[in-house]
Amino acid sequence: MLKLEKRPSPSQFWSRATPVLAVVLTMIAGGVMFAVLGKDPLVAIRTIFWDPLFGEFAWYLRGQLLVKAGPLILIAVGLSLGFRAGIWNIGAEGQYIMGAICGAAVGLAVYPTDNRLIFPLMVVAGAFGGWAWAMIPAILKTKFNTNEILVSLMLVYVAQTVLAMASTGFLRNPEGAGFPGSRNFSSYPAAANPELIAGSGLHWGGVAALGVVVAGYVLLQRHILGFHIKLSGQAPRAARFAGVSPPKLTVLCMGIAGALAGMAGLFEVTGPAGQISIDFNVGYGFTAIIVAFLGRLNPVGILLAGLLMALTYIGGEMASTNLGLPSAAIQAFQGMLLFFLLACDVLTNFRIRLAKREAV
């Protein structure tokens, strides 16, 4: 019989090694899944993880990496602060949508004015939209003790109907012949978010993501607020004695996560997506939860995890066009990754020992 013995403190080594182990295990389990689907597992894994970086079309696909990783990293860093403090904001998808709508609305309101301040203003509006949407669960939690998990998730569905209203109603392109969807931002340079270096895939969202990683690192390692966040997660009682106010921390963590998700939504809608449409959101808000955990709730880890997750998106698309692998397979693959990660985490917190058989 095996027995778990709690470690006095989490193992540093295993904390770094589990994500790698989880990725390897997911590749194996994913390979089995692909084999069941009738695809050659080795070819499938190579198509997903190798070809986008070093294959025939790598020159194009490498750029896509930053396009997909940007929003994931931006959202995941925000979420990780809350997760560390035990505040479970899982409605980032809704905050992402509302940020995109608010930011785009500001840009479309002044169309076709040309001014250098328009885009920065839109970014602020996007952050505000996400922040405001995140404030609903945060304030309900602090004032009425409502479960923030359920409320933030319910608000995703509400945000999706607001998005449908926006793209068929108040933000619809007046010159779009009645089709749903807003004006395309690529034909409105003052509000567009183009590629900054041709072929790199880097737009302002990617720049913001890198900035947020640095800021998040500094916050957690060098700032009293980061210490309070970590303290409330690991020892809530001690945190209260140290003068940390749980309601303030809830509002702050949810607000930061919401604002970052909103910004990510705006960068997406003005850049790669191009316009507000009923289905411009592709679930980054949910995938970012996986990214946050895979990155060990650590900004630098999240940077790497975001790039890896972006790779599975691109590789998954490649595999679905080249090998006919269903696109849903990659979603299951990403979910599996979180499973294995959580399972491997046992090694971080526990030692596995042989135990004598006990009386049953």
Added chain:
Amino acid sequence: MFGSIDPTFLIASLMVAAVPIMLAAIGELVVEKAGVLNLGVEGMMIIGAVVGFVTAVQTGSPTLGFLGGALGGACLSLMFAALTQVLLANQVATGLALTLFGLGLSSLIGQSYVGVRPPLMGDVPFGPLADLPWVGRILFQHDPLVYVSIGVVALVWAVLKYSRAGLILRAVGESHDAAHALGYKVRRIRVLAILFGGAMAGMGGAYLSLVRVPQWVDGITAGAGWIALAIVVFASWKPWRVLMGAYLFGGITVLQLNLQAAGSRIPVEYLSMSPYVITILVLVIMSSGRGRAALNAPAALGQNFHASR
């Protein structure tokens, strides 16, 4: 506003609409009474929906479909049990993983079943009872699962309140250390509760794809699992209130669908967001100061148990 909607029909269809969330919520109630917070209800429901659908189409039997759905939900919940009870993973994160994985896997399994018609389930033959005016239409013209779901609520209530097994389950949920000290197998009891919750969620999901919709669509649950979780809070962990909550939400869903169909002046978008907004409102009312929901929660809810001695 309600002019063109027949109230008898409305009540009859709300009983049908309530079945999936009622089954999922009563399962989750048992899980939470055992002190485990499984946030993967949505994932287990959708897996139940797809597995049940595939089983029913392949065998031609809706009954086997429901059993298949329950089995599918239970299998997925077994993964949750392994992670949280054996490997002691964080319950919130594992529940989310279950949902994300379930959504992906379900659309993978179901992709070749889009547009297929499932075998339909007939109503329970109540003979002359079904012809009674009003009452017959409301109570005696339903498929068996409507009665099964009410039966499950009654069973859970009776077991939790009157049986020794129910007492042990509640003890594990209130204080796993005390239950362990008394010699109860905390882990085994919790795993069984999780399996029951998974089976109920799976059966509820199968009801969506086999009766309520009835076909396979990606993301068919559309948040029903999360609403079921909210209903458990709304019910303050009391089985009969789950029944009430499920009928309340079934009623809202049916009413908003009927208003949409009747061409109400309220815009469609406001109607379709109403179940989610009302869920939030209900949560606020139940959780705030004078609603005693929070006080009634099992004391060990969401905490992992590691027997150090």
